[in-house]
Amino acid sequence: MKHSDINLDTEIAIDVRFQMDNIELHGTLSVALNVMARVTVSSLDLEKVCNLEEGYAIPSLKCTSVDGDYTLIDCKYFSGEIYPEFIVKGHFDFDFDTIVLGMFGLSTWFENSRPYRLSNEGLHKDFGFEKFSHKVTFKGVEYEIENQHSCTIKNQDEKNFLVLERDSIQIKCLDKNLTLQDVKSLSWKMKVFLSILSASSLPLQSVHLINKDTGYQTSLYFFESIVSKTPIERSFHCFCTGGYLFREGLWEKVMTNYFAKESFEQLWPNLYGIFTFEGSWQFDFMSHVILLDRYCSLIAENTGFRLASWDTNDLKAQLDEEVEKYAEGTYRDKRQCVNKIIKHVKAAKREPNFSQKYENAMKYVSSDVKKLIAFSEDDFDLMKTIRDQVSHGSQVKTKEPSSIRHEMIRKDRLLVLLLYLVFDELGFTRQQFASCLSRCKQRFVHNAHLDDKEIEKLTKNIEVLPISHAINTKIYPSFRRNIVVIFDPDNQTYAIDQEASDLTQTSSTVFNRRGSEHIIESVRKSLSEKGYSSFDIVQRAYLSFDGNEHSFTSVIKVSR
Known part of the structure; x- marks a missing residue:
């Protein structure tokens, strides 16, 4: 490694000579992965530094070795070892x-x-x-x-x-x-x-x-x-x-x-910790929830979100009423009275809780993104419950005994939500975010069980075509290709042309070397007497009728 750079992944142990407080010393410079770099003073020289105080600060230390010079900067001395904050290869005397x-x-x-x-x-x-x-x-x-x-x-x-x-x-x-x-x-x-x-x-x-x-x-x-x-x-x-x-x-x-944006100083760097976390699943889950809580608090602060204030006279009247009930013997013991008073005082607070801040933050997330992520109220309740159980040291109860599958799906779904929030702040559109989501093959994206249909709609990789009649799925199963639909300008809907669609299913059409050109030509010939002029192939489409959508690959749109 002679005359090489010293990088952040460098692993070396080399003998060095250096001078500290005008004392000539020898030692070993050790740099290893995920271990703080140090210079260990030679056992033969420990007598020379025995009077140094623990934590003695050394602004700069020049070390010489057979591999070249090293400059150690902002060092601290502890028990025969010198810990630098920085190491520069060579001399550090330049701007x-x-x-x-x-x-x-x-x-x-x-x-x-x-x-x-x-x-x-x-x-x-x-x-x-x-x-x-x-x-x-x-x-x-x-x-x-x-x-x-x-x-x-x-x-x-x-x-x-x-x-x-x-x-x-x-x-x-x-x-x-x-x-x-x-x-x-x-x-x-x-x-x-x-x-x-x-x-x-x-x-x-x-x-x-x-x-x-x-x-x-x-x-x-x-x-x-x-x-x-x-x-x-x-x-x-x-x-x-x-x-x-x-x-x-x-x-x-x-x-x-x-x-x-300040949020990239205060908030979103915590994502790096989430990406590197290797501890228990409960604390991993909790780190996601804490970050969402902080985001919701930041949105509440920036938008001035507060709960409606109570009339203090109303609160005083309610508290007086509870005390009178206790004096009259309405409650069995004072604990019931105290709990009622606490309930009234909490209700009078203007500061929203996590659930209320979450609802406020989600008002700024579009409905199509919410559908895509499919993060439900039940998911939020589960998330909050796990957070409370972990923070109070209680046992975390999973939905399925001896399995955390349900919880992991929600955790990964929550990570997708957090990524949407941070990408939105970076300036990505919903379509661009969905495009990133559709091409990413990371495990958490697959495990989140997202709504693929909404992703395809947002990326505009699929068209939704309204049709005038319900689809007979026995005749037109989802794997059937090259279905022909004809546009009706009066109703602004499409109708399946069965005869033309059957023609596109023949082996001579499907396996023709000319591919889509031959299919379009076949459809054009079969409808030549009806005056249609526009023939387009949509690679992916949903045919929609009365709220029911059916996905098909390769749909031929025909119009005048």
Whole structure:
């Protein structure tokens, strides 16, 4: 690992020499995954530091080794060990205003997994690379953020190639030089941003500082919890990909909203913890509920939602009445009287409870999204019950004995609701959110048992065609293809043409090599005497009559 960078996933143990309080010391610099980096003072030198106080602060410590120099910054000394907050490879004596972040899973998220091809000239790759570069304001400071992609292909011999490929995010501060604490804050901000979009935890892999004068890159280390080095295996495991943001032209809107809205500082970073949680299902469930509760409280605060206030005279009269009843012996004991008084006082409070705040927040969610997620009142009651049981240390009672299947469906459904709320704040439309939902193959999306029909309607991948008569499902089962429907402009409905539909079922029509063109031609010939001029094939459609909808693949719409 000689002369290599020190990254956030680096694992090393090397001998170093350093000087502390003008004392020459030796030790071992240890950096390991998910363990805080430290320098352990050599046992031969412990006598030299025995008088140092616990927690002794060391602003900067320069270490020399056979692998190069390291600068340890903001260190604390404890019992023969030195714990740095930052480690810079080499000397740290320069100003910088630009950092470059590498993250696990970033190339997959950008959909840069295109194949290579081998020709007589060597190995090649069609990158299809797209680039964004946008300015954002964060905590009153302006930054320019852009993505970078590098790929080096070296021909080792006739059939062996060394491919070095990397995606990264560059952040340049336009107003000032950056500090290491700024770097840590910005790194966390970008990590949460990309993790929310992918609905997976994308941990940091590397951080580089760019010397303002020379342009030279220097690697920086600070502690980062890395749950997995392969957070996403395929781009379809991401809820939303970088490629989708490019195709929809969403980069500028999404980044502006993310860095401008306070909720992405106060509230939504908690999603990263949900994506990485590996504890018991009860506490996992509770973390989802707490986040929803906080969201509903934030909406109540922003919209000024309060309950109607009571007349204090009415409350006083009710309390006086309860005391008189107790004095007259109406109650068996004072406990009944006290409970009644507590009930009246609670009813007089203006602050809404969780249920009332949830109802208020859901007023701002469209009905089609509610249908899509299918999160019912019973689901909310179950969620609230589990939260109360866990918070009070009670045993959580599941709906089915010895099974948590019912609860897991509701938890995953709740996660989809939370994702809708955060994507709505990022600036996604309902159609764009549904498109992300339809292409994502993560387990929680499948397990949420969402309404596929509503997803298809929102994505506009399916048409709903009103018909004038009920469908005979024995003649037209859902697997039947190429049904012909004719539009009636007077009633604004369609009617199935049985004769033309039967014609499209013959083997000579279905298996013709010309495909849809041959089907359209056959239908046109069969209806040639009726003066129809428009023939369109809808790949997916619902035929709807009197509130009942039947799904079909390949429906031919005919009109004049």
